[in-house]
Amino acid sequence: MTVFSRSILTGAWMATLGALVATAAAAQEYQVLFSHGFKPDSPHHAAALQMVDEVAEASGGRVEIKVFHSGQAGTARENFEALQLGSLHITTSPTARIAGFVPELQVFDLPFLFPSYDKMVEVLDGPVGQEMLGLLEAQNVLGVAFYIDGLKSMTANKPLRTLADFEGFKMRTMESPIIMEQYRALGANPVPLDFLEVYNALQMGTVDGQENPINLIHDMKFYEVQDYLTLTDHAMLGGLLMYSLDWYNALPEDLQKIMHEAGVTYVQRQRTGVQEIVARDLETIADSGTTIVELTAQEREAFRQATLPVHEIYTEKYGDEMLNRIYEAAK
Template structure:
């Protein structure tokens, strides 16, 4: 029996449709620009998963908060309504207090030390700590150190006092900003540009690259880069989605998550710093590095946070001490 060209095309389409129908698809939502470094981490994760599984396992990505805010997407993952999402460690501390270790100021000596700790046993145990909440972490996306940016000049810790600064929905970040004399103003990330534009906030606690990727540098022209925190985003997956995967598919997902973490630590870091430099070159942002004296002043200002932590949450305090010992 002979087939026409149209017949061959139909057979080919049916074959592709059959493969697609048999493939397992995981939906991954995140709240950032798909063209930025974080968006590219997930594209790399997607490609790695699909290549390693020969197309039997697929990732469908929904960027730019298409599926809701970060909090809403995490709730969906926890309930098994969404398969995967990216969560800031600052939000995770509201669910698992041990994540405060990634948000407390001056915990890690450097980005290298943070990578060593998080890629080892301490980091693995932390990722698994939320399994009884319906989800757990697969890996970390290393982020650049943070500072404070504003339309108003910031040349010293004194310039931060009294400013309404956007912070993430984290008790630790709220306490941190209060400690330096500013006014913490929790605001969803997607609303920050308009909040800056309309003067609802005077500035933000955040990472330098967002000045360019989120266009915050169009308004906030001053970035005080004190490197108080080196946060990490966490790639999370729902227990329900994980349990549906075969052992081989779970292995592929784990390997791809580790690849994404390594990418963020190496190539991703360089990309982030290039974006921060673009904020300087193309938007006219001024970056100010604190002096040793100013840094010591800020370290002293946040010491009561550590004192209260040791008193009220001794397990978290001991966990942070364990992290600091691991860096020696």
């Protein structure tokens, strides 16, 4: 049983759920629980709150969504399991965090896969992305759309310009075999840690650095405990907006349409929100005293060449059809 499914039966969760049920009996036909791991001032949470209002209006008050942020209801893996059980209705997760359930999704975590942000969006919203979303149905989960945090950079207490800089370096990663292999290819030691544990691990020296897009480095204040931010744009960080399939299928057809449209709107709003704040967030990080490091084309190419074998690791396990389709679409 997951943390979410345990916690909604005890303590504060029992009180919360009781209030939700009472409210449902009085007014709403459907109470919907939405859990995510982002901070309350993030574009993700802002988009979730707008989704609450829009669904309530579109459904004529028949649907009420309750949002829990900052991992209040458990980790990404626990929330995914709760979707499968039906004790949670909506969640988001990075592709890497649910690789144990749908390993093929790791293709989107491969280093240097997309030449630009626009090509990344084109692939995720195109036939390849839709096909990958469909793989979730075997897990009793509906993949609605991909949210995007952008291309990742690295922080450390030194610049990360050459392969020599990674020797003996403890890099925090998500629990993703593909991402861990990427850092082994660079010469580092990958250390998988939950996202909410990273700040303390950096502060205490349990790990030497981490990777994330600019907005998450800013939101989690990793720059407070790291002296350098190296702009690598080496891989995508994105994830999925997902619904419990049993719950979604049990909705009336009109509410299914409302929920699907609201999910697509959520993702578009999240993407726009992130794009709007990246420049501001980077300025805040620089103003804090963190040194911003920009790689030369030659330095970045050395990283790309060193990590190309990770693509081969993926194809050895899952074949090359999907990867070749992404190569073609991303040209």
